[in-house]
């Protein structure tokens with residue numbers, strides 16, 4: 001589904017002396033089934049924009065459309081529902097829950113959707129298998145190498161079979177080789193027909209042939225792409 005932003009603004013601490021306009025009138029149309037990178041220096045507003053697209057926060061002004069739906073004005077529970085069904089998230093630190101196994105971490109985002117446990121375990125195991133980690137299913141995540149943790153984070157983002165995958169600076173803590181591996185995984189996902197939205201200021205990401213479009217942000221505004 002196409003993501004359309006119309007004149008989106010985000011003000012933090014609105015009305016207070018420390019008010020800060022992090023996003024200042026962004027209009028964009030992001031094509032479905034493409035890999036798009038939001039590029040920009042630290043503080044340019046990449047995470048703020050992603051969190052609004054991913055229904056984790058709301059714009060202060062402007063509209064966001066997801067396919068046929070207009071997100072603005074939807075009650076919180078609808079947003080939560082859309083978020084769970086539409087998006088998979090990969091974060092910079094991967095945010096795996098230590099103390100839980102690889103399999104448990106991957107299944108976590110599915111629990112609120114109350115799936116059949118047996119089926120869920122089968123889906124999670126199939127994902128692990130696809131990413132070459134079947135033998136690690138019962139391991140605690142804190143035992144994983146950086147590259148394994150990265151693939152577990154991808155599996156977790158895919159557990160609800162999201163149409164849109166969002167990755168916020170996914171290579172920030174990876175060396176060049178693992179960053180390239182990450183982009184290779186993204187290429188495979190792209191081929192399975194998914195929209196991928198990545199933020200990064202890492203050239204391994206924005207210069208990658210896997211990325212089909214680069215949108216550049218500067219001080220909360222689109223300056224290119």
Ligand SMILES: Nc1ncnc2c1ncn2[C@@H]1O[C@H](COP(=O)(O)OP(=O)(O)O)[C@@H](O)[C@H]1O
Pocket residue numbers: 012013020022040041042043044045046047048049
């Ligand atoms: N919760 C918040 N409260 C106040 N300011 C924030 C908050 N989140 C981000 N900001 C500010 O908004 C700007 C954009 O931040 P962010 O979207 O995190 O940038 P990026 O992801 O490109 O590094 C920064 O100046 C940041 O300090």
Ligand SMILES: [Mg+2]
Pocket residue numbers: 046047048168169
């Ligand atoms: Mg950020």
